Amino acid sequence: MSDTLLDVDDLRITFPTRTGLVQAVRGVSFSLGRERLGIVGESGSGKSQTGRAIMGLTPPQAEVSAKKLAFDGMDLLSISPRERRALRGNRIAMILQDPKYSLDPVMTIGRQIVETLRTHEKVGKTEARERALAMLQAVQIRDPARVFDLYPHEVSGGMGQRAMIAMMLVTGPELMIADEPTSALDVTVQLDVLNILDKLVAERGMGLIFISHDLRLVSSFCDRVVVMYAGKVVEQIKASELRDAQHPYTRGLLNCMPKIGFERHPLPVLDRKPEWAA
Amino acid sequence: MTVSITVEGLEVVFDRFRALKGVSLELREGESYGLVGESGSGKSTLLRAITGLAPASSGTITVNGKTLGKTRDKAFYREVQMVFQDPYGSLHPRQTVDRLLQEPLAIHGIAEGEKRIERALDEVGLGKGFRFRYAHQLSGGQRQRVAIARALILEPSILLLDEPTSALDASVQAEVLNLLEEVRRRRKLTFLMVSHDLAIITHMCERLMVMQNGEAVETLTASQLIGHRVSEDYTRNLLRASEGFVRV
Ligand SMILES: Nc1ncnc2c1ncn2[C@@H]1O[C@H](COP(=O)(O)OP(=O)(O)OP(=O)(O)O)[C@@H](O)[C@H]1O
Ligand SMILES: Nc1ncnc2c1ncn2[C@@H]1O[C@H](COP(=O)(O)OP(=O)(O)OP(=O)(O)O)[C@@H](O)[C@H]1O
Ligand SMILES: [Mg+2]
Ligand SMILES: [Mg+2]
Numbered sequence: 001m002s003d004t005l006l007d008v009d010d011l012r013i014t015f016p017t018r019t020g021l022v023q024a025v026r027g028v029s030f031s032l033g034r035e036r037l038g039i040v041g042e043s044g045s046g047k048s049q050t051g052r053a054i055m056g057l058t059p060p061q062a063e064v065s066a067k068k069l070a071f072d073g074m075d076l077l078s079i080s081p082r083e084r085r086a087l088r089g090n091r092i093a094m095i096l097q098d099p100k101y102s103l104d105p106v107m108t109i110g111r112q113i114v115e116t117l118r119t120h121e122k123v124g125k126t127e128a129r130e131r132a133l134a135m136l137q138a139v140q141i142r143d144p145a146r147v148f149d150l151y152p153h154e155v156s157g158g159m160g161q162r163a164m165i166a167m168m169l170v171t172g173p174e175l176m177i178a179d180e181p182t183s184a185l186d187v188t189v190q191l192d193v194l195n196i197l198d199k200l201v202a203e204r205g206m207g208l209i210f211i212s213h214d215l216r217l218v219s220s221f222c223d224r225v226v227v228m229y230a231g232k233v234v235e236q237i238k239a240s241e242l243r244d245a246q247h248p249y250t251r252g253l254l255n256c257m258p259k260i261g262f263e264r265h266p267l268p269v270l271d272r273k274p275e276w277a278a
Numbered sequence: 279m280t281v282s283i284t285v286e287g288l289e290v291v292f293d294r295f296r297a298l299k300g301v302s303l304e305l306r307e308g309e310s311y312g313l314v315g316e317s318g319s320g321k322s323t324l325l326r327a328i329t330g331l332a333p334a335s336s337g338t339i340t341v342n343g344k345t346l347g348k349t350r351d352k353a354f355y356r357e358v359q360m361v362f363q364d365p366y367g368s369l370h371p372r373q374t375v376d377r378l379l380q381e382p383l384a385i386h387g388i389a390e391g392e393k394r395i396e397r398a399l400d401e402v403g404l405g406k407g408f409r410f411r412y413a414h415q416l417s418g419g420q421r422q423r424v425a426i427a428r429a430l431i432l433e434p435s436i437l438l439l440d441e442p443t444s445a446l447d448a449s450v451q452a453e454v455l456n457l458l459e460e461v462r463r464r465r466k467l468t469f470l471m472v473s474h475d476l477a478i479i480t481h482m483c484e485r486l487m488v489m490q491n492g493e494a495v496e497t498l499t500a501s502q503l504i505g506h507r508v509s510e511d512y513t514r515n516l517l518r519a520s521e522g523f524v525r526v
Contacts, residue, residue: 015415017411017415018410018411019407019410019411022415040447041447042447042449042450043417043418043419043420043423043445043446043447043450044416044417044419044420045447048417048418097418097445098364098418100364101364141318142318142491146295154292155318156317156318156321156322156323157317157322157363157364157441158317158318158474159317159318162317180418180445183441183444183445184317184363184364184441184444184474185317185474186314186315186316186317186474186516186519187474187475187476187516187519187520188316188515188516188519189316189317190474190519191519191523191524194523195526198525213419213444213445213446213447213448213451215448216520216521216522217522217523219522220522220523220524221522221523249449252449253447253448253449254448256448256449256451256452257448257451257452257477258452258455258475258477258478258480258481259477260476260477260480260503260504260520261480261504263481265459265481266452266455266456266459266460267452267455267456267481268452269449269452269453269456270449270452
């Protein structure tokens with residue numbers, strides 16, 4: 001087992017649209033070990049599309065290329081679609097940015113977790129149900145038995161997000177891409193969920209890509225941070241050193257968050273320079 | 279003082295589950311009021327009940343002096359607009375941004391669509407290039423900005439905002455919060471705003487209610503929260519958790 005789990009070199013993703021080509025990702029490179037890597041960046045900078053490309057979930061009309069896109073030594077761009085599917089939801093899992101949209105709307109939350117579990121392991125119905133309930137409990141869902149029987153439109157934003165997390169956890173992946181996994185959770189539940197992810201990294205050696213807008217969480221939770229802007233990585237930095245970031249985008253980000261007890265109206269905003277997107 | 283929204287003893291029940299257990303609230307005209315609390319505590323349900331999307335089984339809701347029944351008329355939506363928590367579900371993915379913004383204007387028979395659409399997109403920081411994109415071609419944060427533009431385009435007097443910036447990076451978040459504050463000041467809007475980010479709530483709101491399990495835990499002014507002058511343990515936990523992750 002090598003230390004590098006994932007190697008991304010010069011990843012590019014292009015979409016055709018009515019008004020021309022959109023270069024969503026323009027040469028992204030980073031590598032990931034058995035650690036917590038944060039990805040932060042401008043809205044629309046290509047974070048989710050980067051995650052989706054690693055998963056093999058890029059929309060079919062888009063063009064994906066890379067000098068290297070390797071998971072555990074395997075070239076993801078040249079293996080067969082069948083091998084890719086086998087990796088997905090098995091050794092690699094992704095918590096999608098919008099859970100309610102990614103859950104099956106006509107299947108109850110409980111059944112979705114049970115089915116995911118049963119495609120992975122030979123377990124009986126009763127045991128599967130019990131484990132699914134235990135997972136919902138682990139992500140701090142109040143009254144798991146009620147939520148088990150609810151459909152996605154019947155749960156709150158944060159409950160949907162946690163159902164999605166529970167579903168990904170039952171698969172025990174080696175690489176987890178979590179796209180804004182806690183954005184709809186209240187701050188105390190956020191920390192509970194991070195504790196679960198943290199354990200998987202520390203105890204099972206899982207590699208975690210944590211895409212988040214929440215700089216406070218990223219700087220306190222992750223080991224390293226990749227900062228993206230306009231489809232590129234503009235800075236890579238140790239999470240604990242985020243305060244000393246060099247790139248003006250990163251510095252600007254830190255400055256424009258509201259802080260409890262420091263009134264600033266209006267909030268400072270970024271003066272985006274064209275050369276940042278060069 | 280003019281009252282904008284009064285909610286009294288509101289109960290919402292789904293099957294047998296009580297999502298709201300007698301919640302009361304009073305918003306003054308022009309005020310910005312925050313809702314924070316546990317995930318699943320009923321914050322979205324409260325906003326949805328005001329807009330008629332969640333069934334109230336008892337209690338009353340009064341908006342601009344009018345006590346509401348089960349249904350809402352067109353005039354209501356001219357006054358009250360909501361930005362939904364999930365930007366994916368609330369915008370039809372196969373419609374262009376242009377269509378999404380035309381629609382409310384057409385429903386309410388508003389002329390000058392062209393100008394309003396351009397201004398609305400400009401206000402939320404989306405350039406002209408986005409106007410003919412389909413919603414499914416946008417990132418999470420770009421969708422959220424379209425949703426905000428769509429709510430503002432009718433120039434309502436009350437805006438219900440459910441986690442309006444949780445899908446945005448800090449720089450776009452700052453722009454959207456500034457925009458919301460500015461339109462509020464300019465058009466004397468009343469805000470009822472849900473966020474799990476206490477810093478955003480204290481930045482945007484004068485008063486707030488903390489919710490847990492379908493009930494109000496306590497109501498506070500922003501300065502009480504800032505000064506940690508709170509009486510409930512749950513609120514104290516929220517304040518502590520707001521400081522970030524601590525590895526044990
Ligand atoms: N199907 C598509 N067609 C055209 N452009 C697309 C499509 N999907 C995404 N894009 C564009 O690709 C860019 C990157 O999108 P992505 O979803 O990766 O952003 P993001 O960094 O995750 O942003 P956010 O923080 O707002 O979620 C965006 O500018 C988006 O508009
Ligand atoms: N249509 C429905 N059928 C059954 N239960 C529902 C329905 N809609 C909401 N609920 C329940 O009502 C409760 C409150 O949900 P609500 O969406 O208001 O929570 P919230 O405070 O907004 O949470 P979050 O912060 O996670 O978004 C939840 O337990 C949810 O499961
Ligand atoms: Mg995204
Ligand atoms: Mg909600």
